[in-house]
Amino acid sequence: MRRAGGTGGRGSLRTAFSGLTTRGRSFLAAGLAATGCAYLLGQSELLRVGALLTVLPVLSVLVLHLGRSRVAASRRLTPERVVAGEESRVHLRVESTGRGARTGVLLLEDRVPYVLGPRPRFVLDRIEPGGHREVSYRVRSDLRGEYPLGPLQLRLTDPFGMVELNRSFSARNVMTVLPPTESLPDVLPGGEGGGVGTPVRSTVSFAGDDDVIPRGYRHGDDLRRVHWRATARHGTLMVRREEQPHRERCTVLLDTRGSAWKGSGPGSPFETAVGDAASVVAHLLERGWAVRLITDTGLELPGSGTRPAEGTAETGTAIMEALARIDHSEHTDFAELAAVPTPPGDGLLIAFLGAVRVGRHHDLERLRSRHTSSVAFVAAGGQEEIVERRQHRELHEAGWTVVPREAGTPLADDWLRAAAPPAAAAG
Structure with a gap:
């Protein structure tokens, strides 16, 4: 929940008087005119009427001017991250922090990007001292991205309609819309035909007690893992260490070059590729794989300083949020991939590519050579058919399993085609 702070405190009286409505200005003008006429004509009764007409809008300005600083607002977004096409609900809370009289009628308006829907507006009844009012509205986007919500604007009016004062709150929220994903079959792409249902396998076998490196007992450890020989040697309770699993590794390459993709919007080839990359990341992370995302810009998530076997949940969150923000780059090739550290034999490589110019696949070939298996999902229809066929043939000759992605x-x-024998997948 974010509490909205005011911009500028109480502000100046000149600003407050600028909030006089047409009715308030008319009352003030009539009051001043009546007061002047009463002074010139010596009419005391007219003087009282003029004073009343003048004082009423002035008092309304002062009351609202002093009272608007005693109104606080907050916004809560649930959930803050949604998948494209899903809804999130925004909860607004306005409270009176003063000890004086009730507030006037409040007109509440929240600023949202047009892609999330119309700008929400609410009319709130007067709030008693220490009281509050709550309202909510829904937002939804079919296109991934990060969308700012706010600032919240509050318009206060007096019961007589003399004055309208605006207050803008500084706090903002960000709604993250993640790319949509789809479920994938439990097969391993790359022409190997294997399954990925149980990818985590142990690389440590225990032949006997002497092969185990024990550690000190911790609260909650299973007593069946107590290493009695080490316990007797150290004089304190020792347990066997847990097996250290070996994680299969996968690198997902997303081509973000603006020149490689045509069209825009939720159904465009680039947005489809982003959703495909997210689907692969989610699919493999659920099965225990260590996954990283790289792009033609040299982006690498998680970074090279992060151990791929650690922080799977955090890695998935970071990659999905990066895919929500990612946009076209100005690069024309994949030269920046040379800066991404990749040791030889680094597992599976899955690339989602746009149009690759014939004869410009050398950086992709070098990247492929450092992986045990490589699959390229290439967007179809981005160029002439004969050029596409030549492009696919070059990638295939460079060792890629090429799968055209039809709209x-x-x-x-x-994904099933990519798991078929190489000759079938390349067709």
């Missing part, structure tokens, strides 16, 4: 084809179908 509207579920990734699950092409």
Whole structure:
């Protein structure tokens, strides 16, 4: 929850008087005119009327001017991260922090990007001292991204309609819309035909007690893992260490070059590729794989200083949020990939590519050579058919399993094709 702070405190009286409505200005003008006429004509009764007409809008200005600083507001977004096409609810809370009279009628308006829907507006009844009012509205986007919500604007009016004063709050929230994902079959792409249902396997075998490096007992450890020989030697309770699993590794390459993609919007080839990359990341992370995301800009998530076997949940969150923000780059090639550290034999490589110019695949070939298996899902229809065929042939000769991605084809179908024998997948 974010509490909204005011901008500028109480402000100046000149600003407050600028909030007089047409009715308030008319009353003030009539009061001043009546007062002047009463003074010139010597009419005391007219003087009282003029004073009343003048004082009423002035008092309204002063009351609202002093009272608007005693109104606080907050915003809460649940959830803050949603998948494209899903809804999130924004909860607004306005409270009176003063000890004086009630507030006037409040007109509440929150600023949201147009892609999330119309700007929400609410009319709130007067709030008693120490009281509050709560309202909510829904936001939804079919396109991934980060969308700012706010600032919240509050308009206060007096019961007589003499004055309208605006107050803007500084706090903002950010709604993150993640790319949509789809379920994938439990097969391993790359022409190997294996399954990925149980990818985590142990690399440590215990032949006997002498092969085990024990550690001190911790609260909650299973007593069946107590290493009695080490316990007798050290004089304190010792337990066997847990097996250290070996994680299969996968690198997902997303081509973000603006020149490689045509069209825009939720159904465009680039947005499809972003969703495909997110689907692969989610699919493999759920099965215990260590996954990283790289792009033609040299972006690497998680960074090279992060051990791929650690922080799977945190890695997934970081990658998904990066995919929500990612946009076209100005690069024309993949030269920046040379700066991404990749040791030889670094597991599976899955690339989602746009149009690659014929004869410009050398950086991709070098990247492929450092992985045990490589699959390229190449967007179809981005260029002439004869050029596409030549592009696919060059990638295939460089060692890639090439799978054309037709518009509207579920990734699950092409995922199965990628797991087929290389000759079938390349067709």
